[in-house]
Each structure stands twice: as structure tokens, then as C-alpha cells.
Amino acid sequence: MSNVYDLLQERGFIAQVTHEDEIKKLLSEKSVTFYIGFDPTADSLHVGHFLQLMVMAHMQQAGHRPIVLIGGGTALVGDPSGKNDMRKMMTREIVQHNVERFKTQISRFIDFSNDRAIMVDNGDWLLGLNYVEFLRDVGVHFSVNRMLTAECFKSRMEKGLTFLEFNYMLMQSYDFLVLNRKYDCQMELGGDDQWSNILGGLELVRKSDGKSVYGMTFTLLTTSEGKKMGKTESGAVWLDPEKTTPYEFYQYWRNISDNDVEKCLALLTFLPMDEVRRLGALTDAGINQAKAILAYEVTKIVHGEAEALKAKDAAEAIFGGKGNSENIPFIEIKAAELEAGIKITDLLLLAELTPSKSEARRAVQQGGVSLNDNKITSFDYTVGTGDLADGEIMLQKGKKSFVKIKVV
Template sequence: MSSVFDVLKERGFIAQITHEDEVKKLLGEKKVTFYIGFDPTADSLHIGHFLQLMVMAHMQQAGHIPIVLIGGGTAMVGDPSGKNDMRKMMTREIIKHNADSFKTQISKFIDFSDNKAFMVDNSEWLMELNYVQFLRDVGVHFSVNRMLTAECFKTRMEKGLTFLEFNYMLMQSYDFLVLNRKYDCQLELGGDDQWSNILGGINLVRKSEAKEVYGMTFKLLTTSEGKKMGKTENGAVWLDPEKTTPYEFYQYWRNIDDNDVENCLALMTFLPMDEVRRLGSLKDAGINEAKAVLAYEVTKIVHGEDEAGKAKEAAEAIFGGKGKSDSIPFIEINSADLEAGIKIADLLMAAGLTPSKSEARRAIQQGGVLLNDNKITGFDYTVGTNDLVNGEMMLQKGKKNFVKIKVV
């Protein structure tokens, strides 16, 4: 039986690791407590976070113990990693609201029963720190010269790194120290942009506790061309169904580039690697079937089997002439509003097909907007009761985005 290290390596998760032989041995021989941190900078996780949750799930399935660290304290400062500008500062109330949303979402993916996993918030220890004591206990172990060479500060150095952000590495490193003391946590995992911060924590634990702990990063979710995945013209692909509907979520995976299918199947599903490689090797019409499998499997993990089935039926009803037409995404509009007339741009926005009027104008100019299969040519087109077909309308943007309009 292979260890979880071999599973993560074969599936393509691992980017960097501090002590490969030691970590592989450790994960193969004993139950290891590890942690991943999530700073609540929004009120929902997105698919970049989902990749981290998949790592956590693989680790838990192999018998290891995850600690989900919610960064209620670190979010007060903001991680400078990979940022050109300082993050927008948030109030404690917004951070708490976001943290509560994260906790609810993560509980769908990780089993917290019977101490199989723990969820903690670093505001518990960071918000009450004595600053002078913190400098004496933690700051003394950090070389400013070395910190300034860290990758996480490089992009911020060009515009000016604030002293506030400079403290982030110390705070994240202190998290590892606290979790090591309280839970005997031996391993920190994170995205590859967290490498410098993880090294800081490892050094702090070694110097403070005279213990060896380890770090491992995994690849960020990118296309075969190296571009970050998870963005659409409407913004990020969220795990919250109120922000990205299960159908939109399904369609995101259904429409990825052919060259990204095998990588996404390996990282974002639990399908066996033999099946991943078989699906990834398909060509022409076959690769579309592979994309449908990917879309269904990822949507099933995030939104459940029922919603994944509905999204699949909706896609088939629209694109393949199969399935139930009532599974197509829809919005409801008031009959009085329709009688008064609704501008096409307002309807596109209400349907979630464009985020703004300027995007609506662009889509119309490019010939990409259809109402009941009729191309809309004018930005000022007013939708009215004459556009109803059997009491409904079908609004389309591009080849693959459809929303049914129902009148109430």
C-alpha cells in the first residue's frame, strides 16, 4: 500500500518540500498532525482553496490529522505574498463574518468528528499578544537581511513594503509554534506562494523548541500555459452556490482547455490515476466526454451529487438535446416589469450573464447575445411581452451560457 506522499506526488500536488526523505518516512510510519491556514479575506472559499482542501482530504483519508487554521488574526495584517499592492484592511466584524463562512464550507469536506480534525482561529492567540514580549520571544529569531530576500516580499518591495505587512511572516511562523506546542503539529502545508512563510515557521520551532518540523507546498492551480485558473469574466469561481451557482461551477470545468483536463482530473477529483490518464489521453469528441466527467466529479464533491446531476442535465438539455429542460438555470421577473419593458443590458445583468453594462454592450457588439435564438443587434433593445414564447424566454450569451427567463 502506497503512502499518501506517493499519492500526492503521483497526482502532481507537490511543488517544494523541506526534507523529502524525512517527510516521506514520517507520513508512511505514523499518524501525523499537520495544518493549512486560510485567511478569511472574502466571505467564501474559491477553487484555489479547493485544491488545498483536496490535499487535506487525501491526508485525512490516509489517517493523518488535519488542523484547519482560520486566520482571523493574520487577516488583520494581510499576507503580502504575490501582491503588488497592500491588501485592503478589513474590520474585525467583516473578518469574523468571513471566518464563520469559511468554517461552514470547510466542514463539508473534512471530518471533524471524534478528533479526526481540528479547526482553530489564530485570533485566539494573536489578538492578545504583548508586543514587547512577542518581539523578545519571536522577533529575536528572525534576520531582517534574510527576510528581505524572501519571495513573498519581492513584489511588494517595488512599491514599498509597509511595516505592518513585514510582520506577517512572524505571525504565521508563530502560528506553527503554537500549534506544535498545543497539538504536536509537525507539518505545515500550503500553496507554493507560502514557501517563505513556512520556512520562517520551521526555523522558529527549531530555535524555540529544539524540534524538527517540516513544510511542503503544492502547486498553484494554473493552466498548461502557466496562467492562474479560477477566474471568469464575472470574477472568481466560488464554492458558495449563492456566488457561483452549481451550474456555473459545472460549466467552468466543462469549458476548460483540452490541455488542462488531465491535470485537473488528477488534482480536483478522487478518480484513480489509471482512469485520469485514460481520460486525459482522449482526443477530439472524446476529450469533451472527459471534460463532462471532470465537471460532474468536481461539482459532486463541492455541491453534492444532487446538484451535480442537475447541472449535468441542464448542460445536456442545452447542448446535447438530452435531459430535462427544467434543469436549465432560470431567473424570475415580474410581469409588470416586463409589460413596462426591460433593457437587454439590465436583463443580462439580472441573469448573471454579464457583470456590468459595459460588458453587456461588448457582448452585443460582438454578436454574442441571443434571445430565443434571435441575435440582439442593438444595445438599446427593450425586452417586452412580445418576446415571450409559451410564457418564457431563453437568454443566451456566447455559445455556452444560457438562462431561462420565467415570468411571475
């Protein structure tokens, strides 16, 4: 069995590990069952989750068995890690809806056939717990003094950490104990913001059952300036094509900073590292080619080859004067609406190029909006039939965002 630890290290995934030598030995000698948790706090996964799914895919390809833990129970409490404010409380109905959405999305990345991977929901064991028994069996093993020094609580201490959130570490730790007992799960993996929670789980398994288990965290997806990746003006970059279209998804990766290309190719594609290093070393026009390869490869993994080709084609049609213009994102409006006239701010909103009218006004004021290459200078501008060119209108915001307006 090839050692996936070396592969993850070479590609830049690994941030911290609990027992490096033991983990290397374990992963090279046998098939290991490991888990990663995903709290369904939204109805779609985003690009931050995608990095974790890539780790899972590499581990599975190396012969290890993933457990995808969906936090149907923990999402009702909310993880304080990396948060300055308490998370919004969600109803069980919303959490359950999100759980189903996550299950569908994750099945595209991980092979669940023939017991090669398992998907579980921690609501199955957390929601029926007896509180006093839980305190006696689990709470007894946790030192409050030690918990208060954990990184995941520090940022919440200033505004006030609720007792609700304080329980999150115990619940996540209990997940590891349950999975170890039920499936012989020996490793918990997660983003580096989960380090304190993972250590809590290791300690609980050791103190409760006397077993050795292990933890590993991976780097968070950040830019070279240290900012979290996956955020745009209109919000998060989602894996759901209804929330972030494959074209928008492609364009996000096509437009990242030159300094982030090699890192993203290593973390978010399956390209061999020799090729990753070659592409990352390119400059000028070459680095743009590397970005196009990155955008295509990531979009192919998330949305499939057909959608990736369409997005690539649309981008080439707009920016390179080649490719199929039919693949450019478009919206349809009725001829009568155009004849009556549509305010430019309303059209930007309709085309989802801005999240609000105030953002639309700002984009126009800053000179970032054009119709058929003609800059619009007033946010009172009314778009009408006179703006049609070959029966269509090309609406542009900034340098990179285009939507074609088709009249029906």
C-alpha cells in the same frame, strides 16, 4: 499505513518539500498532525482553496490528522505573498463573519468527528499578544536581511512594503510554534506561494524549542499557459452556491482548455490515476466527454450529488438536446415588467450574465447576445412580450452561458 506522499506526488500536487526522505518516512510510519492556513479575506472559499482542501482530504483518508487554521488574526494584517499591492484592511467584524463562513464550508470536505481533525482560529493567540514580549521571544530569531530576499516580499518591494505586512511572516511562523506546542503539529502545508512563510515557521520551532518540523508546498492551480485558474468575466469561481451557482460552477470545469483536463482530474477529483490518464489521453469528442466527467466529479465533491446531477442535466438540455430543461438556470420577472419592456442590457444584468451595464453593452456590440437563438444587434433593444416562446425567453451570452426567463 499507505504512503500518502507517493499518492500526492503521482497526482501532481507536490511542488517543494523541506526534507523529502524524512517526510516520506514520517508519513508512512505514523499518524501525523499537519496544518494548512486559510486567511478569511472573503466570505467564501474559492477554487484555489479547493486544491488545498483536496490535499487535506487525501491526507486524512491516509490516517493523518488535519488542523484547519483559520486566520482570524493574520487576516487583519494581510499576506503580501504574490501581491503587487497591499491588501485591503478589514475590520474585526468582517473577518469574524468570514471566519464563520469558512468553518461551515470546510466542514463539508473534512471529517471533524472524534477528533479526526481540528479547526482553530489564530486570532485566539495573536490578538492578545504583548508586542514587546513578542519581539523578544519571536522577533529575535528573524534576520531582516534574509527576510528581504524572500519571494513573498519581492513583488511588494517596488511599490513599498509596509511594516504591517513585514510582520506577516513572523505571525505565520508563530502559528506553527503554537500548534506544535499545543497539538504536536509536525508539518505545515500550503500553496507554493507560501514557501518563504513555511520556512520561517520551521526555523522558529527549531530555534525556540530545538524540534524538527517539516514543510511541503503544492502546485498552484494554473492553466497550461501559466494563468491562475478560477477566474471568469464576472469574477472568482466561489465554492458558495449563492456566489457561484452549481450550474455556473459545473460549466466552468466543462469549458476548460483540452490541455488542462488531465491535470484537473488528477488534482480535483478522487478518480483513480489509471482512469485520469485514460480520460486525459482522449481527443476530439472524447475530450469533451472527459470534461463532462471532470465537471460532474468536481461539482459532486463541492455541492453534492443532487446538485451535480441537476447541473449535468441542465447542460445536456441546452447543449445536447437531451436532459431535463427544468434544471436550466432561470430568473422570474413579472408579466407587467415585460409588457412595459426591459432593455436588453438591464436583462443581462438582472440575469447576472454580465457584472455591469458596460459589459452588457460590449457583449451586445460584439454579437455575443441572443434571445431564443436570435442574435441581438443593438444595445437599445427592448425585450417585450413579443419575445416570448412557449411562455418563456431563453437569454444567451456567448456560446456557453444561458438563463431562462420565466414570466410570473
